[in-house]
Structures are given as C-alpha cells and as structure tokens.
Amino acid sequence: MHDQPQTQSPPPGLAIQATGLTKSFGLTPALREVGFELPWGNTLALFGHNGAGKSTLLRTLATLVRPERGTLRIAGFDRATHPAQIRAAVGFVGHQPLLYDELTSTENLRFYAKLYHLPNPASRVREALAMAGAEGYAGQHVRTLSNGMQKRVAIARALLHRPAVLLLDEPETGLDAAGVIMLDAAVRAVRDGGASVVMTTHSTQRGLVLADQVLVLARGRVVLSSSSEEVTADGVQALLAGAA
Amino acid sequence: MSAYLSAALAVYLKDVRLEARSKETVGAVLIFALLVAFIFNFAFDATPDIVAIVGPGIVWVAYVFTGILGLNRTFVLERDRGTLDGLMLAPVGREAIYLGKLLSAISVMLVVEFLMVPVFLVLYDISLLDLRFALAALLATIGFAAVGTLFSAIAAHTRAREVLLPLLFLPVVLPVIMAAVAITALVLEGDGWSAATSWLQLVVAFDIVFLVVSSWAFEFVLEE
Numbered sequence: 001m002h003d004q005p006q007t008q009s010p011p012p013g014l015a016i017q018a019t020g021l022t023k024s025f026g027l028t029p030a031l032r033e034v035g036f037e038l039p040w041g042n043t044l045a046l047f048g049h050n051g052a053g054k055s056t057l058l059r060t061l062a063t064l065v066r067p068e069r070g071t072l073r074i075a076g077f078d079r080a081t082h083p084a085q086i087r088a089a090v091g092f093v094g095h096q097p098l099l100y101d102e103l104t105s106t107e108n109l110r111f112y113a114k115l116y117h118l119p120n121p122a123s124r125v126r127e128a129l130a131m132a133g134a135e136g137y138a139g140q141h142v143r144t145l146s147n148g149m150q151k152r153v154a155i156a157r158a159l160l161h162r163p164a165v166l167l168l169d170e171p172e173t174g175l176d177a178a179g180v181i182m183l184d185a186a187v188r189a190v191r192d193g194g195a196s197v198v199m200t201t202h203s204t205q206r207g208l209v210l211a212d213q214v215l216v217l218a219r220g221r222v223v224l225s226s227s228s229e230e231v232t233a234d235g236v237q238a239l240l241a242g243a244a
Numbered sequence: 245m246s247a248y249l250s251a252a253l254a255v256y257l258k259d260v261r262l263e264a265r266s267k268e269t270v271g272a273v274l275i276f277a278l279l280v281a282f283i284f285n286f287a288f289d290a291t292p293d294i295v296a297i298v299g300p301g302i303v304w305v306a307y308v309f310t311g312i313l314g315l316n317r318t319f320v321l322e323r324d325r326g327t328l329d330g331l332m333l334a335p336v337g338r339e340a341i342y343l344g345k346l347l348s349a350i351s352v353m354l355v356v357e358f359l360m361v362p363v364f365l366v367l368y369d370i371s372l373l374d375l376r377f378a379l380a381a382l383l384a385t386i387g388f389a390a391v392g393t394l395f396s397a398i399a400a401h402t403r404a405r406e407v408l409l410p411l412l413f414l415p416v417v418l419p420v421i422m423a424a425v426a427i428t429a430l431v432l433e434g435d436g437w438s439a440a441t442s443w444l445q446l447v448v449a450f451d452i453v454f455l456v457v458s459s460w461a462f463e464f465v466l467e468e
Contacts, residue, residue, distance in 0.1 A: 063467075087335040088335035090333070098326060099330075100262060103258075107261075111254060112330065115255075115334035115335075
C-alpha cells in the first residue's frame with residue numbers, strides 16, 4: 001500500500017440499502033429475498049459456500065445483474081432509475097481482471113479513465129497503479145503479466161475513479177503474500193477514507209479481521225447478518241457447515 | 245464533446261488499437277472474403293454475360309458473409325477476454341457502448357470491402373469505382389452493422405453464437421441486401437442516379453429505423 005486513496009465524499013444516508021433482492025438463472029434461484037444495510041465507512045464480509053449467491057449478489061450491487069424483485073440503493077441512488085450513477089460510485093474486482101491483453105497496464109487504465117470521464121487521467125492512473133503496487137509493470141502488456149500481477153492491475157482499475165463503494169469478489173485469489181497485505185491495506189485505506197467495502201472471501205479469519213459487518217449466504221438466502229464483533233471464525237464455519 | 249460521444253469514441257479507439265496490434269479480425273475476414281470470391285470464380289464461368297447477371301450477387305454475398313464473420317467477433321472477443329463486464333461497469337449510457345462498437349464494426353467491414361474492390365476487378369472484370377456504389381456500400385454497411393452489433397451482443401451470451409448470429413441477422417437485413425445488389429447491378433449496367441434513388445432511400449430508411457431501435461434495445465440485451 002503506497003498512497004492514501006481519496007474517495008468521493010460520501011453522500012448522506014447509507015452506502016448500500018438492499019431489500020428483498022431476488023434473482024434466478026433459469027429455474028435455479030441465485031438470490032432469495034436478500035436484504036442488508038451498510039453504513040458509510042464500513043466493510044461487509046460476505047461468506048458462503050460455492051453457489052451460495054455471493055458473486056451474484058456482488059454483481060447485482062455492481063448493476064451487472066438485474067434483480068427480478070427487490071430494491072437497491074447505493075450511494076443514495078436507486079438501481080431502477082439511476083444505474084449509471086451507481087456505476088460511477090462503485091469499484092468492482094471480480095473473478096476476471098477486465099483487462100485487454102494487447103494493451104499495457106497504463107493503456108488499460110487510461111481507457112477506463114476515459115469511460116469514467118476522469119480529470120487528469122494520467123495522474124489518476126499513476127496513483128491507482130501505485131495504490132495497488134503495480135507501478136513497476138505500468139508499461140507492460142497485460143498478456144505478459146502473471147495472474148497475481150494482473151490482479152493488482154485489476155485492483156488499480158477498480159480504485160481508479162476513487163469509488164465510494166468498493167466491491168471485491170474473492171480479491172485475494174492469485175495474489176501472493178505481499179499482494180494480500182497490499183489488498184488488506186487498500187481495503188482499510190478505502191474504508192478510512194469514508195468509503196464502504198463489500199468483499200467475499202473464503203478466508204473467514206481474514207474477512208472477520210477486515211470487516212465491521214458479516215453476512216452469511218446459503219442457497220441464496222441470508223442465514224446470518226451480524227456485527228463482526230459478535231461472531232467468531234469458528235461460529236461462521238459451523239454455520240457454513242450446517243448450511244452445506 | 246459530450247460524455248456520450250467521448251465514451252463512444254474511447255470504445256472505438258480502443259478497438260482500433262487492439263485491431264492494429266492483433267490484426268485478428270481484419271486478417272481473418274479479408275482471407276474469408278478472398279476465398280468466397282475465388283470459389284465463385286471457380287463455380288461460374290466468368291464470361292461478361294454471366295458476370296452481368298451474377299456479378300452484383302457475388303459482390304454482396306462476399307460482403308455479407310464476411311460481414312457476419314466480423315460482426316460475430318464484435319462482442320465475442322469482449323466476452324471471451326472477460327472484458328465485457330468492464331464496459332458494462334462504466335457509468336455511461338449503453339448507447340455509447342453500442343455506438344463505439346458500431347463504429348468498430350463499420351470500420352472493419354469498410355476496410356475489407358475497399359480491399360476487395362481490386363479483387364473483383366481482377367477476377368470478374370467488375371469495376372466498382374463508382375460514387376453510387378460507394379454510397380450504397382457505405383449505407384448498406386451501416387445497416388448491416390446497426391443490426392449486427394445488436395445481434396452480436398445477443399449471440400455473445402449464447403453457446404451457439406456462431407450459428408445464432410446469421411440466423412438472426414440475415415432475415416432482418418434482407419431488404420438491405422436486395423437494395424445493395426440492385427444498386428450494384430444498375431452501376432454495372434451504367435444506368436443513371438435516378439434508377440438507384442428509390443433503393444438508396446430504402447437503405448437510408450432501414451438505417452435510421454435500426455440505428456434507433458438497436459441503440460434503444462442494446463441496454464436490455466447486455467444485462468443478465
């Protein structure tokens with residue numbers, strides 16, 4: 001972690017307010033009446049087995065998935081009426097790096113800077129790459145980077161526009177130990193800057209250390225919603241084992 | 245420049261840069277167009293009488309088939325690279341992404357169409373250096389790309405994407421193909437502008453309708 005990120009000033013109210021989010025893919029339900037609230041400056045750790053609905057929930061929050069039912073407000077904007085404003089407020093790190101192999105790290109981020117209409121894109125790109133510890137390969141084509149390096153550039157991409165809400169889907173995948181330390185520091189710095197973070201992770205211990213709130217999903221339903229101080233890693237594991 | 249045009253231009257220039265480095269799409273599409281032109285050359289005895297009858301059809305079969313090949317890659321590449329979500333996450337109207345992709349598709353098709361002009365001259369003695377043909381090719385290509393960009397986005401979400409695009413695309417663009425073939429025939433016969441006007445009007449109307457409808461429908465196609 002190199003620089004303190006400057007997030008957008010949080011608007012009044014809650015960072016995220018989700019109610020009754022429901023989504024199916026064909027006949028397979030992915031989310032069933034999922035609801036939660038996340039205040040500004042808080043981190044939410046999302047736990048669940050594979051197929052529990054974690055990624056679908058994150059993709060729904062990122063407006064990549066349209067829920068069939070339920071309401072969603074992020075940064076004060078309603079999903080149904082202001083999806084573009086939500087996208088401007090959200091940074092997303094998913095399973096794919098969302099980078100073009102034929103472009104360099106800097107070219108990729110400059111492209112996204114244009115899509116986000118960022119002022120001073122060159123300095124923002126440098127800042128984001130430095131935050132993710134990826135400035136050393138700024139000029140390298142993405143196809144020449146290892147998975148861990150690509151993940152760092154992907155994190156830089158998500159931080160590029162100083163998002164008010166950061167969504168991380170198993171972000172530690174592919175990162176080495178130094179990368180995980182960078183990631184944890186970035187999450188803390190984003191949160192300390194007033195932004196909110198939602199992250200999925202299979203590392204219960206790490207998630208609880210970083211999080212203020214915990215949400216456990218099983219088969220698309222919320223089976224636990226709690227403050228992180230009120231639960232233990234063993235308790236979460238036991239809940240997950242029972243839900244399997 | 246408005247945010248809308250700026251985003252569309254960013255998507256377009258990104259695609260141009262990717263294509264300039266990989267040369268994947270133009271290279272593959274051009275080779276396919278050459279193969280189509282050569283196969284027809286072997287299939288028909290290209291005497292002036294026969295070329296006068298089938299020449300316009302050969303030109304547009306080559307252009308349409310290669311267009312499908314190029315359009316298929318418009319979103320499939322984004323999907324396969326996993327970068328489609330990156331575009332979807334951008335805080336811009338979906339129409340801006342559509343416009344950027346549309347311009348990319350038009351550019352690829354026009355480059356290949358232009359490069360094929362001397363090939364048709366050599367193989368079939370067809371001279372397409374005519375303003376009416378250039379206008380018809382431009383307008384028809386816009387129509388193809390307007391429909392094809394939308395359908396390419398639909399097909400990219402399916403497993404049978406290579407099959408689905410032509411099945412969706414060809415019936416819809418049939419009026420444009422008919423008009424383009426008719427205008428090309430008029431050009432080869434040496435007729436004046438007046439004969440081509442009604443066909444050009446048909447293509448212009450098609451382009452306007454499908455540019456509006458496709459850019460509107462694009463948002464619903466991309467979201468899961």
